[in-house]
Amino acid sequence: MAVPDDSPSDESLLARYRTGDAGAFEALYSRHRQGLYRFLVSLCNKAELAEEIYQDTWLSLIRSTTQPQGRASFRTWLFQIARNRLIDHWRKHGIHNPLHDSYDEQLHTQVDDSDGPEQQLTLSRDQARLDAALQELPEDQREVFLLRLHGELEVPQIATLTGAPLETVKSRLRYALQKLRRLLAEEVPV
Numbered sequence: 001m002a003v004p005d006d007s008p009s010d011e012s013l014l015a016r017y018r019t020g021d022a023g024a025f026e027a028l029y030s031r032h033r034q035g036l037y038r039f040l041v042s043l044c045n046k047a048e049l050a051e052e053i054y055q056d057t058w059l060s061l062i063r064s065t066t067q068p069q070g071r072a073s074f075r076t077w078l079f080q081i082a083r084n085r086l087i088d089h090w091r092k093h094g095i096h097n098p099l100h101d102s103y104d105e106q107l108h109t110q111v112d113d114s115d116g117p118e119q120q121l122t123l124s125r126d127q128a129r130l131d132a133a134l135q136e137l138p139e140d141q142r143e144v145f146l147l148r149l150h151g152e153l154e155v156p157q158i159a160t161l162t163g164a165p166l167e168t169v170k171s172r173l174r175y176a177l178q179k180l181r182r183l184l185a186e187e188v189p190v
Helices: 010-018 022-044 047-063 074-092 117-136 139-149 155-162 166-185
Strands: none
Touching (some): 022 074, 117 166, 139 155, 155 166
């Protein structure tokens, strides 16, 4: 989500929040809530777990007294907290390769009630196809793709967050896009 030029930066909002400005937190939450939640739901593909990690991420931010370090932006830092909380959860529950686990529960597309039933069905099918295609990606490619899509992070930020070299992240993103295009271009049985 692009921040308008006249709006305070995330970092300045965080600093204001740390000095007691509750409105600054509300602005940060408003800016990042959707992207963060979508990232978590897409990464773990389990709504209850995504909600738990989402809440834990915001609570961690509230309880923390630290700021993003070095060249990390607030957004990168926030997504790193979420990613670490998810990895901690998986480790705690003995899940060794969590991004390849398939969960019974699928994502439900948010559809505007004003859409007709045909459009809702089409959107639902498109979302199901995308979800299935995402599950076909290797975990490292899926993570990079989701950080770019839902986190709106730039490639250097993703490299910092994942600890992978910049060129590796570029390759993973390119391969993910190629595979998704191929999977989504395949004919769907009617």
